Amino acid sequence: MRIEFKALSKTFGTARAVRGFTATVDRPIMLGVIGPSGAGKSTLLRMINRLTEATGGACLVDGTDVLALRGGAKRRWQRDCAMIFQQFNLVPRLDVVTNVMLGRLNGMNTAASLFGLFARRDLEDALAALDRLGIAEHAMKRAEALSGGQQQRVAIARALMQRPKMILADEPIASLDPMNAEIVMQALRRIHEDEGITVICNLHTLDTARTYCDRVIGMRLGEIVFDGAASELTTSAAREIYGAGAAFNEAATSTSLDALAATA
Numbered sequence: 034m035r036i037e038f039k040a041l042s043k044t045f046g047t048a049r050a051v052r053g054f055t056a057t058v059d060r061p062i063m064l065g066v067i068g069p070s071g072a073g074k075s076t077l078l079r080m081i082n083r084l085t086e087a088t089g090g091a092c093l094v095d096g097t098d099v100l101a102l103r104g105g106a107k108r109r110w111q112r113d114c115a116m117i118f119q120q121f122n123l124v125p126r127l128d129v130v131t132n133v134m135l136g137r138l139n140g141m142n143t144a145a146s147l148f149g150l151f152a153r154r155d156l157e158d159a160l161a162a163l164d165r166l167g168i169a170e171h172a173m174k175r176a177e178a179l180s181g182g183q184q185q186r187v188a189i190a191r192a193l194m195q196r197p198k199m200i201l202a203d204e205p206i207a208s209l210d211p212m213n214a215e216i217v218m219q220a221l222r223r224i225h226e227d228e229g230i231t232v233i234c235n236l237h238t239l240d241t242a243r244t245y246c247d248r249v250i251g252m253r254l255g256e257i258v259f260d261g262a263a264s265e266l267t268t269s270a271a272r273e274i275y276g277a278g279a280a281f282n283e284a285a286t287s288t289s290l291d292a293l294a295a296t297a
């Protein structure tokens with residue numbers, strides 16, 4: 034899949050959340066998007082998935098501007114690029130496996146989905162997805178009974194049920210402790226490698242981007258201020274992104290256990 038962002042922009046009233054975002058992803062990669070709060074990271078992902086309408090520019094996926102799709106074609110695109118959110122967005126009182134099967138709803142006719150008539154195949158696929166994420170034993174529990182890290186893995190299993198061609202993860206580990214953050218990032222990386230699909234992941238933390246991503250785009254005030262290999266993400270590049278002065282402390286943007294220990 035080839036993705037070309039061409040001057041993608043979003044203005045809220047007079048506030049320019051994303052300005053002229055231009056970049057090309059010409060093979061399936063794990064792309065990290067980093068930057069301080071308000072840099073435009075969420076808005077970027079929401080525009081790609083059409084949860085937020087762009088006010089300018091284009092997003093060409095294999096040559097088709099997905100921002101111009103309407104009706105069924107738009108819904109198919111939204112199924113093709115599964116979203117994962119910081120707050121998991123599960124139905125708390127429903128059991129885990131049903132939450133996962135909800136990922137199939139887009140592909141079902143409305144009557145069948147209203148009556149909860151999931152096919153046996155959907156159940157088998159949901160259990161397989163949970164197994165892949167190492168949480169099959171929790172299938173029958175209510176989603177709310179699981180830890181944050183487990184809930185995020187349920188959300189990833191639900192995303193897999195869409196058979197996505199791309200995964201957009203908006204701060205998927207921001208609510209998690211370091212150990213669960215690692216498990217969730219490893220799961221996303223494995224999916225990228227096994228399925229050969231692009232994963233675009235908004236992250237707050239530099240070390241996570243360095244560890245799990247192939248390429249990193251740094252945003253500040255809606256603009257790209259860094260675009261390079263994860264290995265090029267030096268402390269001085271990070272200063273540029275975060276706008277921090279000489280006192281910039283990497284550990285402050287870190288979730289790793291080592292870095293936390295170093296600041297304690």
Ligand SMILES: Nc1ncnc2c1ncn2[C@@H]1O[C@H](COP(=O)(O)OP(=O)(O)OP(=O)(O)O)[C@@H](O)[C@H]1O
Pocket residue numbers: 045048049050051068069070071072073074075076077
């Ligand atoms: N619905 C909205 N209405 C008005 N302004 C908005 C809206 N959504 C986002 N913004 C503004 O757009 C800018 C970018 O926000 P966005 O949430 O994309 O940033 P972010 O980098 O994802 O930040 P965070 O890391 O805090 O989630 C911010 O200035 C924000 O206030």
